[in-house]
Amino acid sequence: MAFLIERNKILLYDTHIQNGHVSYEYIKKALDSDHKYLGLQIDPLKMEEPLCKACVKGKISRAPIRKERISNRAVNFGDILHMDLWGPSLVHAPGGLQYTFTILDEATGWLHEPKMRTKDEAFGRFVAWQSQCFTQNGIHIKMVHSDHGGEFLSKDFTNFLEKEGIV
Numbered sequence: 235m236a237f238l239i240e241r242n243k244i245l246l247y248d249t250h251i252q253n254g255h256v257s258y259e260y261i262k263k264a265l266d267s268d269h270k271y272l273g274l275q276i277d278p279l280k281m282e283e284p285l286c287k288a289c290v291k292g293k294i295s296r297a298p299i300r301k302e303r304i305s306n307r308a309v310n311f312g313d314i315l316h317m318d319l320w321g322p323s324l325v326h327a328p329g330g331l332q333y334t335f336t337i338l339d340e341a342t343g344w345l346h347e348p349k350m351r352t353k354d355e356a357f358g359r360f361v362a363w364q365s366q367c368f369t370q371n372g373i374h375i376k377m378v379h380s381d382h383g384g385e386f387l388s389k390d391f392t393n394f395l396e397k398e399g400i401v
């Protein structure tokens with residue numbers, strides 16, 4: 235019977251698709267202790283957050299959190315990313331992941347939110363995100379915006395942005 239229960243568990247990604255492309259973060263926040271969302275049981279071991287191609291193409295009309303826009307130029311995914319850093323959190327997260335690095339795509343409202351142990355992991359997380367966007371979806375990140383430049387943008391980070399031609 236345990237086998238059958240396992241088979242009925244679904245992926246976080248499937249839940250995203252089956253619920254009108256609601257964001258991963260929304261689903262995760264709505265999960266109760268049984269890992270159920272709208273009656274669907276989501277396997278805690280299958281919480282990968284692949285970039286959704288439909289969302290990237292902006293074919294799905296969603297209602298992202300509207301931040302104040304800094305320009306009208308963000309038309310495509312990757313045109314302008316807004317980065318911010320949150321933490322340290324008061325609640326001790328598993329594995330000491332006390333910082334959250336938010337990368338919000340202005341054009342689509344897509345939110346990528348890696349958790350980190352220290353602020354200086356932001357550089358590696360950004361490089362990984364940039365690689366994933368390009369390799370999986372051919373997306374070029376063109377501009378990044380942050381109010382906390384000196385706080386977490388290391389010299390390695392800014393050098394990398396310059397090398398990649400990212401403003």
Ligand SMILES: [Zn+2]
Nearest residue numbers: 255286288289
């Ligand atoms: Zn989607």
